[in-house]
Amino acid sequence: MAMKINDLVGAWAASPPILYYQLREKLDDPNASFDDLAAIVKTDPAMSARLLKIVNSAFYGFDEKVDTLTHALNIIGTEQLTDLALAAIVTSKFQGIPRDLINMETFWMHSIACGIAARGIAKRMSGVETEKMYLGGMLHDIGSLIIFKESPEDARKILLRCKESGENLFKVEKEILGYDHAEVGALLLTEWKLADRLAEMVKYHHQPANAGDYLKETCIIARADVLVYEMKIGNSGEPGVPELDPRVLEMTPLSDEEINGLKEEITAQVDDTVRMFF
Ligand SMILES: [Fe+2]
Numbered sequence: 001m002a003m004k005i006n007d008l009v010g011a012w013a014a015s016p017p018i019l020y021y022q023l024r025e026k027l028d029d030p031n032a033s034f035d036d037l038a039a040i041v042k043t044d045p046a047m048s049a050r051l052l053k054i055v056n057s058a059f060y061g062f063d064e065k066v067d068t069l070t071h072a073l074n075i076i077g078t079e080q081l082t083d084l085a086l087a088a089i090v091t092s093k094f095q096g097i098p099r100d101l102i103n104m105e106t107f108w109m110h111s112i113a114c115g116i117a118a119r120g121i122a123k124r125m126s127g128v129e130t131e132k133m134y135l136g137g138m139l140h141d142i143g144s145l146i147i148f149k150e151s152p153e154d155a156r157k158i159l160l161r162c163k164e165s166g167e168n169l170f171k172v173e174k175e176i177l178g179y180d181h182a183e184v185g186a187l188l189l190t191e192w193k194l195a196d197r198l199a200e201m202v203k204y205h206h207q208p209a210n211a212g213d214y215l216k217e218t219c220i221i222a223r224a225d226v227l228v229y230e231m232k233i234g235n236s237g238e239p240g241v242p243e244l245d246p247r248v249l250e251m252t253p254l255s256d257e258e259i260n261g262l263k264e265e266i267t268a269q270v271d272d273t274v275r276m277f278f
Pocket residue numbers: 140141181182205206
């Protein structure tokens with residue numbers, strides 16, 4: 001019998017992103033300075049180095065070299081650096097997935113490309129906080145990593161069946177496990193007490209029409225997911241390009257010209273960004 005979703009997520013829920021909480025707490029303190037925030041990141045030297053590498057990557061595309069965290073905070077802002085720290089913490093937590101299940105490099109390639117795509121789509125629309133979209137794209141399939149890690153036998157069965165039948169991953173997961181990777185990811189983010197917006201985008205990325213308060217954001221993630229599958233950048237276990245609900249296209253109206261520009265942006269940024277994250 002499949003593991004219950006709470007048991008599956010349990011151990012991961014018990015290992016929250018502490019450094020991120022510390023940064024958030026400082027962000028809420030009106031007296032906190034850039035130096036205070038930088039001091040928190042510096043308690044983890046490997047994280048400091050990684051964040052600086054990302055800030056200097058094609059993901060941001062700055063001309064000048066950013067060589068201190070205080071400089072980074074000045075240039076990208078406190079909110080963004082904090083979100084970036086969360087992305088970096090999460091990627092470092094998920095290591096050691098059995099190689100035969102998923103190639104982690106292609107998994108993160110898919111996720112990072114989706115983050116870049118989501119940000120790019122949001123930039124071309126109005127009424128969405130562009131920089132908040134990156135994390136949603138980056139973490140949308142995180143539940144799959146938990147399933148691979150905690151239920152490798154079931155995961156193997158699911159991946160094999162998808163490969164043979166061409167069915168969507170989330171549908172087969174639901175049938176075999178009783179839940180899917182979108183629900184698993186959202187549960188983890190909720191347990192970690194991260195923003196509702198983030199959990200909702202993740203939870204409904206395969207059924208965006210079911211989203212509530214963050215329908216627009218969720219549709220952006222769904223569109224980004226399909227776009228990077230069409231572009232064949234990375235892979236997170238889907239046997240083919242996931243189907244796109246026509247309502248998603250209505251919610252994310254982009255011209256062919258905009259799509260082409262977006263594709264160029266993704267291609268130009270993705271390799272360098274993946275390298276800097278790892
Ligand atoms: Fe997914």
